[in-house]
Amino acid sequence: MIWTVIKIAVFLVIVSAVTLGFSHLADMSGGLRLSSMGMEFTLGPLQAVIAVILLFLAVWLVIKVVGLFVAFLRFLAGDETAISRYFDRNRERKGYEALAEGMMASASGEGRLAMSKAAKAQRYLQRPELTNLLTAQAAEQMGDTKKASEVYKRLLADDRTRFVGVRGLMRQKLAEGDTDTALQLAKKAYALKPRHREVQDTLLKLQTERGDWKGARSVLQSKMRQGELPRDVHKRRDAVMALQEAKGVMAEGASIEAREAAITAAKASPDLIPAVVMAARSYIDKDKPRAAERLLRKAWSSQPHPDLAAVYAEVAPDEDPAKRLKRFGKLLELRPDHEESRLLRAELNIAAEDFPAARRALGDLVETHPTARVLAIMAAVERGEGADDAVVRGWLARALSAPRGPQWCCDKCQNIQADWTPVCDNCGGFDTLSWRETSQNASPLPHGAEMLPLIVGKPNAAPSEARTVDDAEIVEPDGEPDAARKDSGEGTGEKQSAN
Structure with missing residues (x-):
């Protein structure tokens, strides 16, 4: 209403100004004198203004007539659309102006204005692809997803705009949370434009979420060939996907193919602990213990990890503690000063009942880095050396509230997981889990019974019914039979594997 009143007021002001101007011109004396071919014309001020206006109109008309004449000559020369283009030129100009204004309105977030300009441009141009x-x-900006979906579907009919339509529908389905349909649309968009970065990333993300590792590896290879992914990053991510593909193949019963895929993944990325573990176990199943040990030693030199030690023990599961300690020497000498090597050496010495050597292996870790595992091993050492029950319980009490040490932690959201997975359970990040300590490491252990295997062997009761540390029976060292001591050593090995 206010805008209408303003427009009326402006119109009245303009009319009044023009009327006032003409009245002044009529009252002015003098005029314009023209002389041509012996003839002289005298025009008053108002007549002079009218003459100038008529002159401009005449020039404009001449230009139009000349343009029409040129178009007619082109038509005679064989250009059948010359005359139609001449008459459509003005419509095109108005149409492209409306289109440009609509694009600017869309960029400014004015969805309703952009919609109006798009309709105007369509009337003039008849170019639906634009x-x-x-x-x-504009419909998406206005929140009219139904209208936007209808338009995207119309774009599918034209080969030139099919990709735009598929991509628009894909983004709509992603916003709605319909990942199944979005995955199918992403595959179609990728088939139309395999070099489109956004489509590649979207398809890769959806495939990893669905566990389509074979398809994801194909997209990843395409990104590397196009130079959008560094070779070392591709090598790591491809190894992760190959590992998951191997697990899927193994779940289907094709163990041979799974073993080969796991070995390939481990060779491609020796610092990928789960791949090395799976590949080493495949070598063990194929009765190739030396190949398994070589693979594990190579991974240990890169990053010592409890899972590597556990599989290294599986190479010879029936060996006695002394032989195991000797065989593990080749592994431990690769990174002798690493904390994991020191803890593993201490656990092996406990299994061999060499408690002073276990204490020496721990060194100053009790003071410098007292994690739950370090303190639990210290409790086992004290127990093996015949310390009082109060001393052992004191170490266990400290272990229950000590930091957990390195764990699988997401580098993106800091979420902690018990086992490694290619995709973070919390944020969905791909290959973001790393074995490290976090600020959340100070959380207490879930149950005191987890410490019992280090002292009295594995408890017979179920975990939910296990007794707490304060209720645990501490066996006297003088009366402990050999079998019990062996159970204690085996419990230590089990604890090491669990960590």
């Missing part, structure tokens, strides 16, 4: 896209974008 105006439909602007209409869809």
Whole structure:
């Protein structure tokens, strides 16, 4: 209402100004004198202004007539569309102006204005491949997803705009949370434009979420070939996907193919602990213990990890503690000063009942880095050396509230997971889990019974019914039979594997 009143007021002001101007011109004396071919014309001020206006109109008309004449000559020369283009030129100009204004309105977030300009441009241009896209974008800005979806579907009919339509529908389905349909649309968009970065990333993300590791590896290979992914990053991520593909193949019963895939993944990325573990176990199943040990030693030199030690023990599961300690020497000498090597050496010495050597292996870790595992091993050492029950319980009490040490932690959201997975359970990040300590490491252990295997062997009761540390029976060292001591050593090995 206010805008209408303003427009009326402006119109009245302009009319009044023009009327006032003409009245002044009529009252002015003098005029314009023209002389041509012996003839002289005298025009008053008002007549002079009218003459100038008529002159401009005449020039404009001459230009139009000349343009029409040129178009007619082109038509005679064989250009059948010359005359139609001449008459459509003005419509095209208005149409492209409306299209440009609509694009600017869309960029400014004015969805309703952009929709209006798109409709105007369509009336003048009759170019749906241009105006439909602007209409869809304007509809999305206005929150009219139904209208946008209809326009995107219309774009599918034209080969030139099919990719735009598929991509628009894909983004809509992603926003709605319909990942199944979005995955199918992403595959179609990828088939139309395999070099499109956004489509590649979207398809890769959806495939990893669905566990389509074979398809994801194909997209990853394409990104590397196009130079959008560094070779070392591709090598690591491809190894992760190969590992998951191997697990899927193994779940289907094709163990041979799974073993080969796991070995390939481990060779491609020796610092990928789960791949090395799976590949080493495949070598063990194929009765190739030396190959398994070589693979594990190579991974240990890169990053010592409890899972590597556990599989290294599986190479010879029936060996006695002394032989195991000797065989593990080749592994431990690779990174002798690493904390994991020191803890593993201490646990092996406990299993061999060499408690002073276990204490020496721990060194100053009790003071410098007292994690739950370090303190639990210290409790086992004290127990093996015949310390009082109060001393052992004191170490266990400290272990229950001590930091957990390195764990699988997401580098993106800091979420802690018990086992490694290619995709973070919390944020969905791909290959973001790393074996390290975090600020959340100070959380207490879930149950005191987890410490019991280090002292009295594995408890017979179920975990939910296990007794707490304060209720645990501490066996006297003088009366402990050999079998019990062996159980204690085996419990230590089990604790090491669990960590």
